[in-house]
Amino acid sequence: MHGIYVHLPFCPYVCPYCDFAKWPLRPSAASAYLDALVREITQTPGVNAQTIFFGGGTPNAYAATTIASLVTTLRARFPHPQGRAHEISVEVNPELVEAGDFDVYAAAGVTRISIGVQSFVDDEIAVLGRKHTSEQVEQVVKMARAAGIASVSIDLIFAVPGQTRATWGQSLARAIELNVDHISTYGLTVEEGTPFWEWHRREPARFLDQDREAELYAEAIERLGGAGFEQYEISNFARSGHECAHNRNYWENGEYLGFGVGAASYREGERSVHTRSLADYIEAVSSGRPIPGDSERLSGIRKAGEAIMLALRTTSGVNLTGFRERYGVDVTSRYRSVIEEFVDAGLLECEGDRMRLSIKGRFVANDVCEAFIACE
Amino acid sequence: MSLSKAEANPHRLIVAQDVRNFCIIAHIDHGKTTLSDRLLEVTKTVHSREMEEQLLDAMDLERERGITIKMHPVTLGYKADDGQLYRLNLIDTPGHVDFSYEVSRSLAACEGALLIIDAAQGIEAQTLANYHLALEHDLTIIPVINKIDLPAADPERVMREVEELLVIEKRDCILASAKNGIGIDEILEAIVHRIPPPKGHNDHLRALVFNAQFDPYRGVVSYVRVVDGELKAGTKFMSMAHQHVYECTEVGVFTPAMRATERISLGNTGYVIANIKSLGDIDVGDTLTSPGNPAHVPLPGYRKAVPMVYCGLYPNEGAAYDDLRDALEKLKLNDAALVYEPETSIALGFGFRCGFLGLLHMEIVQERLERDYSLDLIATSPSVVFRVTRTDGSVEMIDNPSKLPASNLIRSIEEPYVKATIITPPDYVGAIMDLTQTRRGMLGNMEYLHDGRVILTYEMPLIEVIVDFFDQLKSRTKGYASLDYEVVGYREGDLVKLEILLNAEPVDALSFIVARDKAASRGRALAEKLKELIPRQMFEVPIQAAIGGKVVARETVSAQRKNVLAKCYGGDITRKRKLLEKQKAGKERMKRVGRVELPQEAFMAVLKLGD
Numbered sequence: 011m012h013g014i015y016v017h018l019p020f021c022p023y024v025c026p027y028c029d030f031a032k033w034p035l036r037p038s039a040a041s042a043y044l045d046a047l048v049r050e051i052t053q054t055p056g057v058n059a060q061t062i063f064f065g066g067g068t069p070n071a072y073a074a075t076t077i078a079s080l081v082t083t084l085r086a087r088f089p090h091p092q093g094r095a096h097e098i099s100v101e102v103n104p105e106l107v108e109a110g111d112f113d114v115y116a117a118a119g120v121t122r123i124s125i126g127v128q129s130f131v132d133d134e135i136a137v138l139g140r141k142h143t144s145e146q147v148e149q150v151v152k153m154a155r156a157a158g159i160a161s162v163s164i165d166l167i168f169a170v171p172g173q174t175r176a177t178w179g180q181s182l183a184r185a186i187e188l189n190v191d192h193i194s195t196y197g198l199t200v201e202e203g204t205p206f207w208e209w210h211r212r213e214p215a216r217f218l219d220q221d222r223e224a225e226l227y228a229e230a231i232e233r234l235g236g237a238g239f240e241q242y243e244i245s246n247f248a249r250s251g252h253e254c255a256h257n258r259n260y261w262e263n264g265e266y267l268g269f270g271v272g273a274a275s276y277r278e279g280e281r282s283v284h285t286r287s288l289a290d291y292i293e294a295v296s297s298g299r300p301i302p303g304d305s306e307r308l309s310g311i312r313k314a315g316e317a318i319m320l321a322l323r324t325t326s327g328v329n330l331t332g333f334r335e336r337y338g339v340d341v342t343s344r345y346r347s348v349i350e351e352f353v354d355a356g357l358l359e360c361e362g363d364r365m366r367l368s369i370k371g372r373f374v375a376n377d378v379c380e381a382f383i384a385c386e
Numbered sequence: 387m388s389l390s391k392a393e394a395n396p397h398r399l400i401v402a403q404d405v406r407n408f409c410i411i412a413h414i415d416h417g418k419t420t421l422s423d424r425l426l427e428v429t430k431t432v433h434s435r436e437m438e439e440q441l442l443d444a445m446d447l448e449r450e451r452g453i454t455i456k457m458h459p460v461t462l463g464y465k466a467d468d469g470q471l472y473r474l475n476l477i478d479t480p481g482h483v484d485f486s487y488e489v490s491r492s493l494a495a496c497e498g499a500l501l502i503i504d505a506a507q508g509i510e511a512q513t514l515a516n517y518h519l520a521l522e523h524d525l526t527i528i529p530v531i532n533k534i535d536l537p538a539a540d541p542e543r544v545m546r547e548v549e550e551l552l553v554i555e556k557r558d559c560i561l562a563s564a565k566n567g568i569g570i571d572e573i574l575e576a577i578v579h580r581i582p583p584p585k586g587h588n589d590h591l592r593a594l595v596f597n598a599q600f601d602p603y604r605g606v607v608s609y610v611r612v613v614d615g616e617l618k619a620g621t622k623f624m625s626m627a628h629q630h631v632y633e634c635t636e637v638g639v640f641t642p643a644m645r646a647t648e649r650i651s652l653g654n655t656g657y658v659i660a661n662i663k664s665l666g667d668i669d670v671g672d673t674l675t676s677p678g679n680p681a682h683v684p685l686p687g688y689r690k691a692v693p694m695v696y697c698g699l700y701p702n703e704g705a706a707y708d709d710l711r712d713a714l715e716k717l718k719l720n721d722a723a724l725v726y727e728p729e730t731s732i733a734l735g736f737g738f739r740c741g742f743l744g745l746l747h748m749e750i751v752q753e754r755l756e757r758d759y760s761l762d763l764i765a766t767s768p769s770v771v772f773r774v775t776r777t778d779g780s781v782e783m784i785d786n787p788s789k790l791p792a793s794n795l796i797r798s799i800e801e802p803y804v805k806a807t808i809i810t811p812p813d814y815v816g817a818i819m820d821l822t823q824t825r826r827g828m829l830g831n832m833e834y835l836h837d838g839r840v841i842l843t844y845e846m847p848l849i850e851v852i853v854d855f856f857d858q859l860k861s862r863t864k865g866y867a868s869l870d871y872e873v874v875g876y877r878e879g880d881l882v883k884l885e886i887l888l889n890a891e892p893v894d895a896l897s898f899i900v901a902r903d904k905a906a907s908r909g910r911a912l913a914e915k916l917k918e919l920i921p922r923q924m925f926e927v928p929i930q931a932a933i934g935g936k937v938v939a940r941e942t943v944s945a946q947r948k949n950v951l952a953k954c955y956g957g958d959i960t961r962k963r964k965l966l967e968k969q970k971a972g973k974e975r976m977k978r979v980g981r982v983e984l985p986q987e988a989f990m991a992v993l994k995l996g997d
Contacts, residue, residue, distance in 0.1 A: 244950055
């Protein structure tokens with residue numbers, strides 16, 4: 011087992027673009043959920059793990075001491091195989107961070123803070139339905155540094171309605187100035203069932219088209235590269251040694267266990283995901299029944315295709331020898347015509363034992379990855 | 387009726403006094419089906435419970451479109467006020483202009499027609515067309531003003547229209563509401579007293595085939611009207627069109643279910659089963675006679691069904707070619723008017739060029755192939771049959787624009803024209819004139835009705851009518867205008883082939899034939915439409931429209947710039963992969979032409995250009 015994911019789904023308010031499993035914070039629900047979560051964790055047989063990741067929702071909608079006690083529980087139950095310290099990440103909403111929180115985190119063993127900033131431009135922050143200020147973010151970074159958190163990361167969103175190259179440049183510049191270790195830049199995805207979906211249906215012109223979105227993405231690659239951040243995945247940039255090991259495990263098709271409502275796991279060849287119904291989750295765990303959800307087990311070429319889809323997201327790409335050993339598929343011969351076409355189009359690069367997306371290819375990763383996917 | 391005297395003297399004119407053959411004709415939605423159902427109910431031919439079942443048995447397509455495609459004859463027993471028992475043969479007619487030949491054969495099997503007119507809407511284009519057709523067949527016409535119960539009904543006005551346009555006296559109109567059972571007895575009495583009984587001779591057998599259906603267990607079931615002589619089970623008969631002799635295994639009547647009888651006697655309608663394997667072996671309009679004592683001349687009016695509209699049908703996946711061929715073969719069993727032959731397109735691979743009676747017929751066949759045979763099809767835009775005279779004087783019929791010879795080899799091109807009749811409220815005359823002008827229509831006649839509505843008669847090219855004309859007409863007149871048309875012959879036109887090039891390669895399946903003076907603007911419109919329809923690809927795709935090698939329009943589909951899933955959804959890899967699978971499935975439904983992925987709609991784009 012490589013990673014442990016813990017889902018904390020409550021938010022002080024719900025952002026209009028988010029389609030993760032999340033609910034507005036209600037103390038009674040949060041407390042019932044926490045009980046269920048702890049129960050799920052303690053009922054699961056312990057194994058070794060190298061990373062722990064708290065995602066949401068908004069994990070720091072829970073008190074720092076609650077997070078700390080979860081960390082303690084998890085560290086004990088899922089010890090590091092070499093007895094070293096885990097990489098332990100917590101996603102935080104900057105406006106909820108209180109003085110002293112990060113000291114509590116650090117003392118429990120948290121090594122990494124990922125701050126949901128999204129934008130440093132007030133108008134965009136408002137469009138995204140968020141309430142923090144740039145000053146708050148600055149404070150939070152300082153607090154993390156002071157508490158001795160080893161890696162500090164910032165999430166930014168581009169292609170926000172109303173965003174321009176100039177305002178996106180401001181956000182990137184500010185993130186660089188803050189001297190963080192890691193920056194994620196996510197293109198806005200308008201997901202069905204969110205208020206943004208409805209807005210997009212009514213006023214599509216308010217949203218950026220793919221040409222403008224591509225410009226912004228190019229801007230991020232250029233600026234962050236220039237500032238010493240290496241792009242190690244489609245949406246992720248890090249200073250040397252600060253890549254997120256937990257996420258990297260997903261792209262390397264490694265195993266992980268997910269706890270909580272809607273959480274996904276990959277274990278012994280089976281992918282599973284818990285129900286996204288909060289009530290069903292709590293009910294199942296508290297009555298000791300199996301947690302409802304979906305699972306699937308891929309094999310053969312479908313499994314290999316999925317692994318390529320994941321590996322191509324990283325800038326190191328697919329290790330061809332390693333791939334043949336692990337999946338029994340010779341990528342170059344199996345996908346010869348597909349590869350030739352993409353290499354010709356300048357989207358894919360094959361160099362020695364590696365096949366990776368070119369910079370141009372990162373912009374259209376879906377179109378490339380899709381060609382390797384085998385449908386049912 | 388006794389035939390004993392007739393048998394003794396075969397040359398005597400025999401009158402089947404107790405028989406009436408009639409049909410119901412109407413504009414769409416004026417209440418034909420409701421009235422038929424009511425007649426069946428009142429004469430106790432079927433009970434209301436059975437009515438429902440019958441309705442359920444009807445074809446989905448008919449119910450969805452509210453039209454009758456297949457004809458269902460039925461024999462009603464009616465005891466009239468004079469105390470006599472009559473046998474009323476109701477012969478249904480298809481309700482669409484595509485099937486006008488079939489309509490004419492049904493009318494030929496009757497002596498009279500109920501002409502149904504909606505009491506609120508009045509006379510519409512198909513009312514007129516049907517009326518004229520009935521007159522041509524010398525039928526006694528009984529006008530029925532239906533739906534008089536509607537709040538908007540204005541029977542007085544409609545009767546004035548009848549007097550004026552149909553030259554039928556007002557007092558001959560029957561006011562009715564089929565829905566509420568008003569006027570039904572009066573209609574039945576009028577059928578008996580106004581429509582003459584059938585007459586015929588007994589020296590030779592002559593039976594008109596007015597429809598035929600294929601039954602997978604019994605072969606072809608021919609619907610016949612015996613004009614002269616009689617048709618008996620166990621005897622032989624001959625098709626005069628094909629000169630084939632068959633042994634009649636069963637004859638009978640429709641009650642409306644098929645019920646076997648010993649014979650179909652002179653003047654009556656019924657069905658014949660004779661181990662006929664395919665609808666291609668017997669034609670609607672054919673005359674059946676006795677091989678031992680054949681009639682000298684067949685009944686008039688027979689012609690081969692001629693397809694007017696052609697399109698290419700291609701399986702979206704090459705592997706389904708055999709399935710498509712099998713499905714067409716099966717459809718053809720029950721649809722003699724459908725013609726098809728294999729064709730190859732550079733863009734679309736192996737498929738079939740299919741000919742149809744009209745646009746509706748084309749849509750029905752396509753829908754059936756997709757629905758009943760689960761085929762994923764690409765249809766090219768419809769074309770008519772052009773008559774092309776080469777410079778060397780040879781003439782050929784071209785049903786596929788890509789087969790048009792080079793322009794330097796062509797002396798002239800002729801195209802089919804129709805006479806179109808449009809009835810509209812006066813407010814829309816301007817809009818209709820604009821539309822018909824862009825469609826090369828020539829106004830023939832303009833006539834005003836009492837209520838202010840206008841009848842416009844045009845001659846225009848058939849191709850202009852089949853390409854999105856009806857929808858345009860409806861949308862420009864808020865649905866008020868009605869249309870009917872008939873093909874009137876070939877006229878020479880100044881026509882050129884417009885070619886579409888994608889990535890500098892001509893795409894045969896996208897070319898079409900168009901009037902020279904409209905070619906450039908159609909080319910621009912089509913290039914723009916294709917730009918809308920073709921999704922971005924990995925590379926830029928230039929779209930060009932060209933006439934005789936000269937580019938008249940150019941558009942470009944930009945290359946795909948950004949298409950990437952930003953997030954991992956907290957490790958929910960399955961969800962991510964499924965999104966890509968969905969995207970891939972979408973692409974696989976597209977057709978690859980050269981390097982370009984084309985959605986199916988692109989091949990029908992020419993239908994969606996507007997005016």
